[in-house]
Structure formats: C-alpha cells, structure tokens
Amino acid sequence: MGTTHTYDVVIIGAGPAGMCAALYAGRSMLKAIVLERGTPGGELLNTELVEDYPGFERVLGYELAEKFETHAKKFGAEFRNGVHVTSVRKREDGQFDAETSEGDVYRSPAVIVTAGGTPVKLGIPGELEHAGKGVSYCAICDGAFFKKQTIAVVGGGDAATEEADFLTRYADKVYLIHRRDTLRSSKILQARLFENPKVELIWDSVVDAIEADGNGLVNNLKLRNVRTGEERDLAATGIFIFVGFRPNTGIIVDHARHDEMGYLITDDKMETSIPGLFAAGDLRSQLTRQVTTAVGDATTAAIAVEKYLKGLADGEKVPEIIGTGGYSA
Numbered sequence: 001m002g003t004t005h006t007y008d009v010v011i012i013g014a015g016p017a018g019m020c021a022a023l024y025a026g027r028s029m030l031k032a033i034v035l036e037r038g039t040p041g042g043e044l045l046n047t048e049l050v051e052d053y054p055g056f057e058r059v060l061g062y063e064l065a066e067k068f069e070t071h072a073k074k075f076g077a078e079f080r081n082g083v084h085v086t087s088v089r090k091r092e093d094g095q096f097d098a099e100t101s102e103g104d105v106y107r108s109p110a111v112i113v114t115a116g117g118t119p120v121k122l123g124i125p126g127e128l129e130h131a132g133k134g135v136s137y138c139a140i141c142d143g144a145f146f147k148k149q150t151i152a153v154v155g156g157g158d159a160a161t162e163e164a165d166f167l168t169r170y171a172d173k174v175y176l177i178h179r180r181d182t183l184r185s186s187k188i189l190q191a192r193l194f195e196n197p198k199v200e201l202i203w204d205s206v207v208d209a210i211e212a213d214g215n216g217l218v219n220n221l222k223l224r225n226v227r228t229g230e231e232r233d234l235a236a237t238g239i240f241i242f243v244g245f246r247p248n249t250g251i252i253v254d255h256a257r258h259d260e261m262g263y264l265i266t267d268d269k270m271e272t273s274i275p276g277l278f279a280a281g282d283l284r285s286q287l288t289r290q291v292t293t294a295v296g297d298a299t300t301a302a303i304a305v306e307k308y309l310k311g312l313a314d315g316e317k318v319p320e321i322i323g324t325g326g327y328s329a
C-alpha cells in the first residue's frame, strides 16, 4: 500500500516545461512537486548543443537543463526523480490523484502535465549511440549544424517531406529515404519537395545501420532496397528521422480533448477540457515544439494555476468538464 502526499500543484515531467512551471509555482509560494521518471532535463538531455535559446548563443543541452533545475529549486519547488506517473485521475471531490508505479499517490487540486513526447525510433544499430552526433529527430533544432553537408531524412509523411525541404537551407544535398514508392504527405508538400534540386529521393529503401567515424560522428548509412534486397552504402554526415512522434498523454485517464495526433488541446490559459488539469510544452497541440515555446506555455500554466487555486479558495464554482474529448480541434 503506497503513501498519499498532498500538494497545491503536481507537475508531471521535469523537461523545460515542467522545470519552468516549478519555478513559477515556487515563486508564487505554492506547494509544488515535480515528478520525473528519469532525471531532470527532458529532451535537453538528448540535445548536444542549443543555439536558439535567448540569452545563450551556445549552450550544451545538459548545462541548460542543470540551470533550469537549480533555478526552480531556488524558489522552493520539490523534485522527485525516478518516479514514473502511471495515471492522473480527477476524483469526485475535484482533487486529482497522480499515481506512480510504486503505488504512491500525489493528490492536488491542480495538475500541470508536461510529460512531453517521444520521437519514434528506427531501432537500428548506431541510432542511439550516435544521437546528437549526426542522428537527430528535430530539423529546426539541429539543421544549422549541417551547413554545406550531405545528409539524409527518413520517413514518408508530412514531417519528413517538409523537413527534407527545410533542411536544404543548410545542407548542400538531402536524400529522402522512404520504404515505399510513394509519399504519404500532402500533395502540396510533395510538389515543393519534387521541385527542390537539392533533394534526391531514394524509394523502397530502409536504413539498416548508422555508422560513424572514430569520433563517433556519423559518416555512413547502410541502405537496403526492400524490393530487390540490394544493399549499398550512402555517405552522409547526418540522418534526420521522422517516422512519428507520440505525445506522452496516455497517463490521462479522463478523456481530455486532443487533436487528431493525440496532442492535448488547451485554452489560452493552458487549461485542458478538464478543469484544473493544465498542459504545457511538447504534448500540447500547437504549431511548433521548442524550448522557448515549452517555457512560455509553462509560465502561463503556472500563473493560471495560481489564479485557479485562488478561485477555488474564494468559493468559485469549477465548471463542468468541457465536451467529451474526441478528435476535434
């Protein structure tokens, strides 16, 4: 039998959004806790170098993560690492229960879920070993590191098509590798891609392995044609993988509104369709996913939570859950 802990606000995930929400909640003198299944940092821990966070021309991902954590703790937020939240449920009395894999319950009248998302991996040799050293899942973040280079993009959907085109701003040559002989992406994106002289499509092919030089920097891809079985090498210094991104929203037990991709829909206060449940960062339905947008969302969410709690203390009635969810924007 686990223990029940009570807080003003429980924050799930210690990525940039969770740590920023903790900073603001702490500053507002709320009793806040951040529950993190690993160690604080989120996707920053998979990012070699960040060059687009204002105030830092160049900062290592893990260094920025450490600064976020130290700053949040300065204002009194508690962190509990190695705690995997398995479900978040709204109780009849309006409180939320966040239950962990150990069976502990963290109870609070408001929750900010900042659990981010997970890029789908190819699961091939070299992929994890060389992440951040030529293997990337984010074109807008890492594209600028591949100026005048030859790189590859893997995938056949909108993300792969759009990002292959985008990456030609930097790279001299971009191969788009797709396991079928047609793309799944929208026609307008395909038309733009096919007109781009820097892009070459490699159809019916998969990457079997990613190889690197003595410094661990990617320099070769092992390709296989799925129709003919023919194998070949492709010299490339980078590989961008866009075969899907899954928001980590499966822990929300009540049906919160989400878009067709499963990202949570919020209002401008970052509140989901479940009153008292706020969402910030990569798992929120929005145009782009960056550290700056994650901390922007989190700032709004934490300030909105403070007002929400004050409303509860003043006896304001909490509205009903809006809608029943479904795939509407």
Ligand SMILES: Cc1cc2nc3c(=O)[nH]c(=O)nc-3n(C[C@H](O)[C@H](O)[C@H](O)COP(=O)(O)OP(=O)(O)OC[C@H]3O[C@@H](n4cnc5c(N)ncnc54)[C@H](O)[C@@H]3O)c2cc1C
Pocket: 012, 013, 014, 015, 016, 017, 018, 035, 036, 037, 038, 039, 040, 041, 042, 043, 044, 046, 047, 049, 050, 051, 052, 053, 083, 084, 085, 086, 114, 115, 116, 117, 119, 136, 137, 138, 141, 142, 248, 251, 280, 281, 282, 283, 289, 290, 291, 292, 294
């Ligand atoms: C390779 C790569 C490079 C990038 N480079 C840049 C860049 O240069 N600049 C930039 O602005 N952005 C970059 N990004 C994007 C940026 O990292 C994300 O937008 C940002 O980290 C989102 O923050 P977040 O807090 O919403 O989510 P995340 O960073 O994903 O953090 C979510 C946290 O929640 C935790 N968590 C998830 N589920 C649970 C659970 N059930 N219980 C407990 N904890 C849980 C996770 O362990 C994780 O720590 C990059 C992304 C990638 C993948």
